[in-house]
Amino acid sequence: MKVLETREEFDALVNSDGNTCFLFTADWCPDCHAVKPVMPVLEEEFKGSFDFVTVDRDRFIEICQEKNVFGIPSFLTYSKGEETGRFVSKDAKTKEEIDEFLRKAAAS
Numbered sequence: 487m488k489v490l491e492t493r494e495e496f497d498a499l500v501n502s503d504g505n506t507c508f509l510f511t512a513d514w515c516p517d518c519h520a521v522k523p524v525m526p527v528l529e530e531e532f533k534g535s536f537d538f539v540t541v542d543r544d545r546f547i548e549i550c551q552e553k554n555v556f557g558i559p560s561f562l563t564y565s566k567g568e569e570t571g572r573f574v575s576k577d578a579k580t581k582e583e584i585d586e587f588l589r590k591a592a593a594s
Contacts, residue, residue: 487525490541496549499539501567507536507588510550510560510574512543517578518559524581528588535592536563563591570594 487509490496499506509525511518529538543550543558553562557576561584564570571591573579 487529488537488539490539490546493546493549496541496546499537500564503566505536505563505565505570505592507532507538507571507591508562508564509538509540510543510555510558510562511540512558515543515558521559521579521581521584524584528581528584531585532588532592536588561587563588 490499490508496508499508509521511521525538532538541549543555550556555562555574557574559579560574562569562572562574571587571594573584573587
């Protein structure tokens with residue numbers, strides 16, 4: 487999974503023609519660590535549907551505030567500057583829940 491390096495990169499990915507899935511996470515978050523093992527499987531399953539990018543919540547707190555991402559792990563999907571999906575909460579997320587979210591976001 488690609489790691490977000492700059493705010494400019496985030497803006498470029500949001501506005502790109504492709505579909506981008508941002509995973510907001512933090513090193514100290516136990517639920518974030520719980521989704522790490524399933525993400526490579528989901529990335530492979532949705533290869534061609536999304537480019538996956540992880541966003542360190544602590545490093546990019548201003549993006550989290552702007553996008554109302556106050557719980558982690560959380561997912562936002564974008565295409566051509568438009569938000570196409572939102573799975574944001576402080577709750578733990580299962581592989582099945584993430585898979586369902588990605589399927590719906592890919593269909594929109």
